[in-house]
Amino acid sequence: MPDGALVTMSATLGSPEEVSQHRFAFANLAAASGTAPYTFTDDPWTFTADTPDVAAQIDEALAAYVPQRDGWTGQYERFADALDAGEPPPVTVDDARRAIALVEELYAGA
DSSP: OTTSOOOOOOOOOSOSSOOOOOEEEOSSEEEEOOOOTTOTTSSOOEEEESSHHHHHHHHHHHHTOOOOOOHHHHHHHHHHHHHHHTOOOSSOHHHHHHHHHHHHHHHHHO
16 A cells, blocks of 8 residues: 555355355454344444553543445445535545555456
């Protein structure tokens, strides 16, 4: 990635079980979504800290977290909220183009 981050992605085709998951590994914690297909950004998420101090920080952040709807409905709600507030949308056209280019590269490499 331009900022030096390492990204790995995998796509398995032909599995008899449909599973989708986001997994992020950082210096002090790992975060993983649920595995239900097509709703893998919904709860439940698990956060695993490497120290008790980081676990406390995660607990503090999650205590203030207010869940919002996910999927298309949530995306449209957050987009409308940004328009109403006169703020930039949560995902820009450039963000969308980069995401599409990444998916195209996945398909090209399959």
